[in-house]
Amino acid sequence: MWALSPAELAVVLLSLKVAACCVLVLLLPAIAMAWLLARKQFWGYAVLDALVHLPMVLPPVVLGYMLLIMLGRRGWVGSWLYEQFHLQLTFHWWGAVIASAVMAFPLMVRAIRQALLQVNPLLEQAAQTLGASPVRTFFTITLPLSYHGVLTGGILAFSRSLGEFGATITFAGNLEGETRTLPLAIYSLTQSPEGDAAALRLVILSVLVSVAALLISQWLERRLLRSQR
Amino acid sequence: MKKWVWLGLCLFSVYAQAEDKKIRVFAAASLTDVMNVLVKQYSQQAGVQVLPVYGGSGTLAKQLEQGAPGDLFISADEKWMQYLQDKQLVQVSTIKPWLGNRLVMITPQNKPLTIKAEGATDIDQQALGYWCTGDTLSVPVGIYAKQSLTSLGWWEKLKKRLVSTQDVRATLSLVERDECDVGIVYASDAQASHKVKVAGEFAESSHVPIVYPMALLPQATAETNAFYRYLQSAETRKLLISFGFKPLFND
Numbered sequence: 001m002w003a004l005s006p007a008e009l010a011v012v013l014l015s016l017k018v019a020a021c022c023v024l025v026l027l028l029p030a031i032a033m034a035w036l037l038a039r040k041q042f043w044g045y046a047v048l049d050a051l052v053h054l055p056m057v058l059p060p061v062v063l064g065y066m067l068l069i070m071l072g073r074r075g076w077v078g079s080w081l082y083e084q085f086h087l088q089l090t091f092h093w094w095g096a097v098i099a100s101a102v103m104a105f106p107l108m109v110r111a112i113r114q115a116l117l118q119v120n121p122l123l124e125q126a127a128q129t130l131g132a133s134p135v136r137t138f139f140t141i142t143l144p145l146s147y148h149g150v151l152t153g154g155i156l157a158f159s160r161s162l163g164e165f166g167a168t169i170t171f172a173g174n175l176e177g178e179t180r181t182l183p184l185a186i187y188s189l190t191q192s193p194e195g196d197a198a199a200l201r202l203v204i205l206s207v208l209v210s211v212a213a214l215l216i217s218q219w220l221e222r223r224l225l226r227s228q229r
Numbered sequence: 230m231k232k233w234v235w236l237g238l239c240l241f242s243v244y245a246q247a248e249d250k251k252i253r254v255f256a257a258a259s260l261t262d263v264m265n266v267l268v269k270q271y272s273q274q275a276g277v278q279v280l281p282v283y284g285g286s287g288t289l290a291k292q293l294e295q296g297a298p299g300d301l302f303i304s305a306d307e308k309w310m311q312y313l314q315d316k317q318l319v320q321v322s323t324i325k326p327w328l329g330n331r332l333v334m335i336t337p338q339n340k341p342l343t344i345k346a347e348g349a350t351d352i353d354q355q356a357l358g359y360w361c362t363g364d365t366l367s368v369p370v371g372i373y374a375k376q377s378l379t380s381l382g383w384w385e386k387l388k389k390r391l392v393s394t395q396d397v398r399a400t401l402s403l404v405e406r407d408e409c410d411v412g413i414v415y416a417s418d419a420q421a422s423h424k425v426k427v428a429g430e431f432a433e434s435s436h437v438p439i440v441y442p443m444a445l446l447p448q449a450t451a452e453t454n455a456f457y458r459y460l461q462s463a464e465t466r467k468l469l470i471s472f473g474f475k476p477l478f479n480d
Contacts, residue, residue, distance in 0.1 A: 176391075189366075
């Protein structure tokens with residue numbers, strides 16, 4: 001009774017795959033954007049800052065719809081992708097990754113920016129007076145000192161992706177085995193007449209997955225702190 | 230002191246609104262266009278405000294089960310009506326089969342296809358790409374579609390590329406946008422959009438009959454009852470037919 005059915009296992013694995021890819025995809029752009037917002041002053045700063053934060057305040061359906069218009073098979077970018085590479089993002093699990101990545105981007109940027117702001121600029125200057133290039137300084141001084149921010153950002157993005165519903169169902173659709181992640185599977189079941197018990201199982205499962213993700217992140221954080229001392 | 234007066238006024242206005250007489254109609258998504266016209270006509274004629282709520286029949290039934298304020302429920306299949314009847318949430322004596330419909334395959338307008346709904350058709354050959362329809366567990370159009378696909382022996386082949394949507398209108402818009410190559414919708418939906426073309430029709434024997442039953446909910450008032458009778462009158466018959474439905478009532 002407690003064993004997972006193959007269908008349930010597939011849903012969980014798909015959710016984890018989408019969430020993990022979401023974090024990997026975001027890592028570089030989020031670090032770059034966080035660095036830009038933390039260290040640079042430029043014309044249009046406020047606009048860029050607002051744009052980055054937009055997914056946090058917009059309803060997810062709106063974002064899903066914007067993605068559909070842009071990346072759908074008839075969209076500006078989507079039609080090109082389809083013609084060149086025969087790639088259709090809607091109903092593809094990469095579509096789910098993109099939807100949740102857009103939603104998670106501001107969370108990750110905020111966490112990393114906060115950490116970058118706490119790095120003592122004197123340490124960076126010291127490295128540069130000793131002959132390190134700005135790039136080397138960033139990778140050997142700034143980034144290692146803000147690892148906790150990257151970690152927090154990654155965890156936030158992972159969790160956001162696990163829970164993402166609105167943008168995913170609007171843009172990536174609800175295709176079993178491809179884009180039907182945990183929240184979408186729960187939604188589908190709650191809509192069906194005999195689905196309540198099965199939905200409850202998935203609800204419990206999603207709580208367990210989230211708690212496990214949180215515990216692992218706490219353990220990682222503690223290890224990181226110890227290694228920094 | 231003044232603050233409290235304002236707060237009181239605000240609360241009062243909320244209650245005052247709740248007291249307002251409106252007929253709330255919970256109707257299957259496929260009825261959207263025709264119901265909008267019916268509601269407008271009736272509101273002008275009878276001077277009563279009718280508020281339609283559209284969605285997948287299952288979504289609506291579950292909302293009503295959880296106490297959503299509704300007066301009239303129109304489902305796109307008998308299963309969801311039965312669901313509310315079992316929970317004693319509708320007035321059983323008022324359950325009436327209202328409309329019938331047909332099940333068709335559609336494609337985006339610029340990619341027309343002809344698909345014969347026969348067991349001999351090799352569906353992997355004729356219509357590659359994604360197929361969309363309502364969720365096959367809960368949304369009526371999806372439930373009918375699964376029955377037809379199964380009886381034709383297409384289900385196993387199509388399962389992997391069948392996209393579920395929350396209601397039939399979501400399927401229609403995905404096909405209009407050319408995200409889905411083929412959609413399974415009602416004939417009335419295909420007729421409602423000029424951006425799609427009918428590719429084929431499923432035999433009526435391949436699925437349980439498509440029936441839209443309607444029923445009054447326990448809290449329905451005399452005004453709702455009048456609207457309920459209006460929907461089954463000779464006046465509305467022509468309009469319903471023009472939208473592609475088949476009236477099942479006797480007026």
